[in-house]
Amino acid sequence: MNIIEVENLTRRFDQLTAVDHITFQVKKGEIFGFLGPNGAGKSTAMRMLCTLLRPTEGSALVSGFDIVREANKVREHIGLVAEKLILYDELTAAENLALFGRLNNLSEKGIKSGIDKWLGRLRMEQWRNHRVGDFSTGMKQRINIARSLLHHPDVLILDEPTLGLDPQTTRAIHEFILELSREGITVLLTTHDMTEAESISHRIGIMDKARIVALDTTKKLKKLLSGGDTTRVDIEIINLSEAILSKVKELENVVSLIQEDTYRMRLQVAGSNTIGAIVNTITSAGGQIRAINTVEPNLEDVFLHLTGREMRDRTSENASAPAGHHRRRTNSRVR
Amino acid sequence: MLQNIKRTLRHGYRIGIKDLTVFSRSRMRLVSFIIMPIFMMVLMGYIFPSQNSLKNAPLGVVNMDQGPLGNQIVSALNQPIPGQNDKLFSLTYLTDEAEAIKRIKEGEINGAIIIPADFSGRITGNEQGTLTVITDQSNPQISMLLSGTLNGLMSEISARLGEEKIASLVPGIDNTQVVIKPFVIETRGVVPGEPNYFEFMAPGLMAMVIMTACMTGLAGSISRERELGTLDGILSAPISRLSIVVGKSFAQGVRGIIQAVITLLLAIGLFGVVIHGNVGLLALLLVLTVFSFIGIGIIISAISSEQETAMIIMTALTFPAIFLSGAFFPLQQMPAAMQWISRLNPLSYSVGALRKCIVLGTNISGMMTEIWVMVGFGVIFVAIAVPFFSKVINR
Ligand SMILES: Nc1ncnc2c1ncn2[C@@H]1O[C@H](COP(=O)(O)OP(=O)(O)O)[C@@H](O)[C@H]1O
Numbered sequence A: 001m002n003i004i005e006v007e008n009l010t011r012r013f014d015q016l017t018a019v020d021h022i023t024f025q026v027k028k029g030e031i032f033g034f035l036g037p038n039g040a041g042k043s044t045a046m047r048m049l050c051t052l053l054r055p056t057e058g059s060a061l062v063s064g065f066d067i068v069r070e071a072n073k074v075r076e077h078i079g080l081v082a083e084k085l086i087l088y089d090e091l092t093a094a095e096n097l098a099l100f101g102r103l104n105n106l107s108e109k110g111i112k113s114g115i116d117k118w119l120g121r122l123r124m125e126q127w128r129n130h131r132v133g134d135f136s137t138g139m140k141q142r143i144n145i146a147r148s149l150l151h152h153p154d155v156l157i158l159d160e161p162t163l164g165l166d167p168q169t170t171r172a173i174h175e176f177i178l179e180l181s182r183e184g185i186t187v188l189l190t191t192h193d194m195t196e197a198e199s200i201s202h203r204i205g206i207m208d209k210a211r212i213v214a215l216d217t218t219k220k221l222k223k224l225l226s227g228g229d230t231t232r233v234d235i236e237i238i239n240l241s242e243a244i245l246s247k248v249k250e251l252e253n254v255v256s257l258i259q260e261d262t263y264r265m266r267l268q269v270a271g272s273n274t275i276g277a278i279v280n281t282i283t284s285a286g287g288q289i290r291a292i293n294t295v296e297p298n299l300e301d302v303f304l305h306l307t308g309r310e311m312r313d314r315t316s317e318n319a320s321a322p323a324g325h326h327r328r329r330t331n332s333r334v335r
Numbered sequence B: 001m002l003q004n005i006k007r008t009l010r011h012g013y014r015i016g017i018k019d020l021t022v023f024s025r026s027r028m029r030l031v032s033f034i035i036m037p038i039f040m041m042v043l044m045g046y047i048f049p050s051q052n053s054l055k056n057a058p059l060g061v062v063n064m065d066q067g068p069l070g071n072q073i074v075s076a077l078n079q080p081i082p083g084q085n086d087k088l089f090s091l092t093y094l095t096d097e098a099e100a101i102k103r104i105k106e107g108e109i110n111g112a113i114i115i116p117a118d119f120s121g122r123i124t125g126n127e128q129g130t131l132t133v134i135t136d137q138s139n140p141q142i143s144m145l146l147s148g149t150l151n152g153l154m155s156e157i158s159a160r161l162g163e164e165k166i167a168s169l170v171p172g173i174d175n176t177q178v179v180i181k182p183f184v185i186e187t188r189g190v191v192p193g194e195p196n197y198f199e200f201m202a203p204g205l206m207a208m209v210i211m212t213a214c215m216t217g218l219a220g221s222i223s224r225e226r227e228l229g230t231l232d233g234i235l236s237a238p239i240s241r242l243s244i245v246v247g248k249s250f251a252q253g254v255r256g257i258i259q260a261v262i263t264l265l266l267a268i269g270l271f272g273v274v275i276h277g278n279v280g281l282l283a284l285l286l287v288l289t290v291f292s293f294i295g296i297g298i299i300i301s302a303i304s305s306e307q308e309t310a311m312i313i314m315t316a317l318t319f320p321a322i323f324l325s326g327a328f329f330p331l332q333q334m335p336a337a338m339q340w341i342s343r344l345n346p347l348s349y350s351v352g353a354l355r356k357c358i359v360l361g362t363n364i365s366g367m368m369t370e371i372w373v374m375v376g377f378g379v380i381f382v383a384i385a386v387p388f389f390s391k392v393i394n395r
């Protein structure tokens, strides 16, 4: 069952088309991630689904309600964590939650139990009567998320929920989102952080220049790139020898192999369970492995492949990285 | 239906209370909120001297009277202020009205009093005499004090003369007016003297702070929430857009009225203003002032969500509104065209009604025009503003 159905949703601001005929569906309980660079149109798309912006063209149903004609029904069924915090610094955590609970027609009893429940789950219960203005960014975001959940929404819309947060809070929020999804809440999130998109989304829509350029599971998106599921593996062996190289080369799933320097070889492998076999082959040939790096193609590569551009604005975000080297390394050291 | 209205009002009330709570907890905003009327009052106090401080005001005298009464009046004007060395006026003797006008225009004197040639003759001949006071149009505050003081002084002299005449009453006098008031004063160019300039000004300031709260304050409050991002939270809640209008208006109205009351209390405490009218009526007038401006404020808030330049429109509106309301400068002094424009200004009616209530103690039946005009302005603008706001706020 699709809880969100979007068809040709379009939004123009004067000349600029911020969202251009996007079409997608989200299933109940799914975590759907929108990934794209700044200015791609992610927030504009989310704001239309939240009824905060009117579409120029196209339509969307959220929880079965039309975002234009039944805006207030949609509002009852969504929780929103926008780019900016929806909290008043001058009010306490509990006062903020109570205000939005009341605007969502919760009973006073419902508000009280909701505050207990969500502040508890987000580990903020001891801060309930403190002013939000005194909190750190991470604490504020936890309260903000509690606020978005207080009225039991079916769909949670999160626009860059971990932007500017510390790694611990980010991880906690990721785990929390996964929990919510398991409880049946549908999550629609945007991010320009591919790690975030990849680590929590069931499916990802890659957005660029107002359009969805690809939409699938991470795995399938990566297949777009290589045409199959090959993985690049770099192995560093203290006593690398010709014998080891030829033995590894003979293995069935090794597509290609090159010796990079005295200690390292680089191979392209197919299938997911090949690395164990390679390690066995090397050790039985007397090789001593110092490190294995599997260099997966990541969503950044997918984006590059699809658009011909890099997703990040390197000058601002990744000034120190060498050109053309935008890879996330999953580094697994052996002994 | 009724259910919906109740719900809308309840949500509006929650938003309003939230606004007031947030406001009352932001120290900086609270301080400026209280400082503003104090500052305005004190500033006015310095700019416009109170009547008591009037001394040695340069005044021209044209005494063309051949009889004794002209000299009596001149010596009364020359009296020192009781218990002080200073005189009220510093007199300059002039030959005719034309010279007086010339001197006023040159700024040498703040006004002139003209005693006509047959003044004594008319009064002793049982006819009413006329004194002419010429005031300086460019300096309405001084001239207002001047004419007020002169009026007081003259009616004293006039009354004394009247008593003398009654004492020497000759049978056959049929003009009782002449007996009671042997001469009248004709003032040109200003309203008859105000006993206390702050009484004149306090209602104007009160109406002004309410207008500012309803217009600048309302638009500011909405655009602040838009910038902070909290407006998205309110707009994405399943509430009527009307609730937002109601809540914001309620909060701004309360703030405006509190500020107006602070202004009034300061005027009473520091400047001896007395409320002559009914306090309940006064409260009603304050609420009506809020109502007459809130629609315009909502329209401007809605526009300012589209572009911040609407703040400039606001300033461009409030300044003329203040000057064309009679809040600080008497409307009677303005050219006819300006007086017409001021009739389209809701602030004029608010100021007028508040002044009647506070200064003159007029009861409600004496200000029905003002009340209906304010209600009318409110109804028309709110009726335009609410659908406009709902349309524009979700872009
Ligand atoms: N209210 C607006 N008025 C005009 N242009 C806008 C508005 N909101 C967004 N845009 C433009 O639309 C484009 C998409 O913006 P946005 O949806 O915020 O992108 P993202 O969230 O992916 O970074 C940008 O070029 C932005 O400047």
Ligand SMILES: [Mg+2]
Pocket: A039, A042, A043, A044, A083, A159, A160
């Ligand atoms: Mg964005």
